[in-house]
Amino acid sequence: MSPPALCLEKIERRYDQAGSPLEILRGADFCLWAGQSVALVAPSGAGKSTLLHIAGLLEPPDAGEVFIAGEATVLMSDDARTALRRGEIGFVYQFHHLLPEFSALENVAMPLLVRRTRIPAARSAAQGLLERVGLGERLAHRPHQLSGGERQRAAVARALVTQPRIVLADEPTGNLDGANAQSVFALMLELNRERGTSLVVVTHDLRLAQRMDRVYELERGTLTERA
Numbered sequence: 528m529s530p531p532a533l534c535l536e537k538i539e540r541r542y543d544q545a546g547s548p549l550e551i552l553r554g555a556d557f558c559l560w561a562g563q564s565v566a567l568v569a570p571s572g573a574g575k576s577t578l579l580h581i582a583g584l585l586e587p588p589d590a591g592e593v594f595i596a597g598e599a600t601v602l603m604s605d606d607a608r609t610a611l612r613r614g615e616i617g618f619v620y621q622f623h624h625l626l627p628e629f630s631a632l633e634n635v636a637m638p639l640l641v642r643r644t645r646i647p648a649a650r651s652a653a654q655g656l657l658e659r660v661g662l663g664e665r666l667a668h669r670p671h672q673l674s675g676g677e678r679q680r681a682a683v684a685r686a687l688v689t690q691p692r693i694v695l696a697d698e699p700t701g702n703l704d705g706a707n708a709q710s711v712f713a714l715m716l717e718l719n720r721e722r723g724t725s726l727v728v729v730t731h732d733l734r735l736a737q738r739m740d741r742v743y744e745l746e747r748g749t750l751t752e753r754a
Contacts, residue, residue: 530597531558532692532725533582538591540577551577552588553748561692564719564726566736569745575729576697578745582727583695584612596692613642617686617724619715621698623678625670625685631657631677632666635685642689656684660714676707683715687722694719696728700735712738 538555541548551574559565569575580586581593584600593600595615600608617638625634632653639649657666660680662673670678679699686694696715700708712728712735719726728739736742742753 529561531560531594532563532596533727534558534594534597535578535582536592536594538578538581538588538593540574540581540586540589550748552581552750554591555745555748555750557743557750557752559693559725559727561725562720562723563741564716564728564739566739566742567727567729567745567750568731568733568736568742571731573745574748575745578750579695579697579727579729582693583616583618584608613638614689615692617689617691617694619679619682619686619694619696619699621701623670623682625678625681627670630667630669631662631673631681634670635681635688638685638689652688653684656688657681659718660684674707675703676711679703679707679711680714683711683718687718687724690722691724693725693727696726698729698731700730700732708732708735 535555535557538552540552541550555578567575567578577586581588584593587601595611600611632650635653635657636649639652654666657663660683662677662680665673665677673681700711703711715726716738730736744751744753
């Protein structure tokens with residue numbers, strides 16, 4: 528049997544607050560296999576984004592281990608973690624973070640160009656994904672020419688263009704109205720199943736969370752799966 532795409536083992540994280548340690552995560556554990564989706568829900572300030580950053584190799588834990596496809600990462604060099612993150616993990620944020628001076632096509636192709644994919648191949652892959660997310664007629668549009676929902680769809684396409692093993696999304700529909708939030712969320716789930724990626728979504732919306740395979744709650748630093 529293949530190892531989980533992502534596994535967090537006894538993750539601890541604390542910050543110094545006025546000379547006293549503030550515990551954000553206390554022994555957080557969960558594993559996610561290919562094609563599965565997980566929602567992470569908690570009040571603001573509970574540490575959801577910290578957990579996502581640790582899972583995405585953007586921030587080290589104070590204790591515990593992060594496994595990507597069975598490979599331990601905590602003791603890796605910064606360069607090795609960066610290479611693994613670029614190759615295996617895609618990110619979607621609440622704000623799209625598209626570069627304003629570039630078109631939708633150029634923005635989505637960018638992660639491939641960073642990996643030194645040839646320009647024609649990068650543009651072809653980006654165009655295919657933009658068409659898949661309903662933006663085939665918006666390839667040359669810059670972010671300010673796109674609606675909020677369209678910008679977030681472009682951000683989803685950018686996260687998927689490298690064919691990552693894992694997609695981590697931090698409140699990806701938080702800036703959208705109800706209809707656009709439902710549409711973008713449905714698209715992410717559809718692409719998750721279609722491409723066999725592993726999807727972790729941080730969200731405040733319990734209605735959206737309940738559409739995922741599993742739901743975890745983070746409270747007082749402890750991660751618990753909802754029945």
